[in-house]
Amino acid sequence: MNTPTFAHELLAAALLALIADARAARERVLAISSSAIAGAPGGASDEEALHDFRVALRRMRTLLRVARELWRRKRLARIEGEIKYHAQSTGALRDEEVLRETLAALDLPPEARAEVGAWLVRRARATQKEHAEVTRLLRDGPSRRAPTLPNGKRIRPLERSFHALAARLDGDAPRLVPAVDLGHTVLDRAARDVVTWAARDVGDAEAMHELRIRYKRMRYTAELFAGPLGTAATRLAKHATRMQRHLGELHDLDQAIVTLSRARGLGAATKGAVLAGLRASRAACASKVEPHLVKARSLVDRGPDDDAPPLV
Numbered sequence: 001m002n003t004p005t006f007a008h009e010l011l012a013a014a015l016l017a018l019i020a021d022a023r024a025a026r027e028r029v030l031a032i033s034s035s036a037i038a039g040a041p042g043g044a045s046d047e048e049a050l051h052d053f054r055v056a057l058r059r060m061r062t063l064l065r066v067a068r069e070l071w072r073r074k075r076l077a078r079i080e081g082e083i084k085y086h087a088q089s090t091g092a093l094r095d096e097e098v099l100r101e102t103l104a105a106l107d108l109p110p111e112a113r114a115e116v117g118a119w120l121v122r123r124a125r126a127t128q129k130e131h132a133e134v135t136r137l138l139r140d141g142p143s144r145r146a147p148t149l150p151n152g153k154r155i156r157p158l159e160r161s162f163h164a165l166a167a168r169l170d171g172d173a174p175r176l177v178p179a180v181d182l183g184h185t186v187l188d189r190a191a192r193d194v195v196t197w198a199a200r201d202v203g204d205a206e207a208m209h210e211l212r213i214r215y216k217r218m219r220y221t222a223e224l225f226a227g228p229l230g231t232a233a234t235r236l237a238k239h240a241t242r243m244q245r246h247l248g249e250l251h252d253l254d255q256a257i258v259t260l261s262r263a264r265g266l267g268a269a270t271k272g273a274v275l276a277g278l279r280a281s282r283a284a285c286a287s288k289v290e291p292h293l294v295k296a297r298s299l300v301d302r303g304p305d306d307d308a309p310p311l312v
Contacts, residue, residue: 007182008070008174011063014224015169018060019162025053026138026158029090050094057087062220066186070174079168081149082161089137093130095255096123102256106277112270119265183225187233190218191300194240198296202286205254212247215240243296246289253282 028049064080103116136143141157148154156164194214200207219240222233257278260271 005179007066007177007179010179010224010227011067011070012169015060015063015067015165018056018063019166022053022056022060022158023162025049025056029053030135030138050090050097054087054090054094057083058216059220061087062217063224065217066182066221066224069182069186070177071168071172075168075172076165077151078149078153079161079165082155082158085142085146085155086137086158086161090134093127093134096127098252099256099259102252102278103274106274106281108273108277112273115267115270116274119263122265179225179228183229183233187218187221187225187229187236188300190214190221191236194218195297195299198293198299202250202290202293205251208247208289209251209254212244212251215244215247219244239296239299243289243292246285246292250282250285250289253278253285257282 032049061080061083064076064083067076100120103120108116138158141160142155146155194211197207197211197214200211202208219237222229222237222240226233226237257275260266260274260278263271266274
C-alpha cells in the first residue's frame, strides 16, 4: 500500500480508523459496566475494554493536535474538548483496575494479602455507582450538570463528536503539506518536549507523569509518520514505547502509594506492609528508568542507540 503524499490524507485515514476503534471499545465498556451494575460475579470479563477505549481517545487527541496544523483550529477545538472530557470521565474506573493489578503484584504476608483483598472488594462495591455513571455517559451523553467547554458550548454525546470530526475531515479544505515535511516538524517538536521533561529527577512523581504523557504523544506521532519518515520515526516509536512502559509502571506505583497512604479500613500493620512493598517496588523501577532518562536528555542530538544518527 502506498504511503499518502500529503499529511491531511495520512491524518484523515488514521483518525477515521481511530473512530472505528473507539466505537468498538465503547460497546465493550458498556457491556462491562452493565455487568458490574447488575452485580455479576467477578465484576467483568473484558478487563481491557476500558483501557482500549481510553487509548483510542488518547491517540485521537494526539492526532488532533497535529491536525491543527492543517485544518481550522476553531472547528477542531470543540471536538478535542469533548474527547478530552470523555477520557477524563472514565479515568477513575481505569485507575481502580490498575490499583488492583499493582497490589496483586506485591509480595505480602498471607494475613496482609487477605486484608487487602477484603478492602479491594469493598472498594469494588463502592465503584458500582461510577460504573453506572460511565454507562449513562457513553450511552446517553453528558448530563445537564456536565461542565461546558471554555467557549461556552455544551459537551455533546461522543457519537455526535465522531460524526462532527468525520464531517470536518471530509468537508473542510486542509492545507496541502507534504507528509514528510509535517512529520519532521511535529516529531521534532514532540522529541524536544520529551527532552525538556526528561531533565527532571526520577523521584519527582508529577514530572515523571508529565514525561510519560510526552512520550505517548511522541510515540503516536512517530507511528503516524513512520511511512514517510522511515527508520528515524520507527526508532523514536520503539524508544517511546519502552519508556512509556517503564514510566507507566512508575506512575502506577506512585498512584498506589498516594491511595494507600490515604486509605481507611486497613490495619496499621497491613497498611505499613503494603506501603513498604510499594516503595521498594518504586525504588527498583526508578533504578531502571534513570539510565533511560540520561539517554533521553540527548534524544534530539543522537537517538536512543549510542551509535545511531540524529532521530529528527
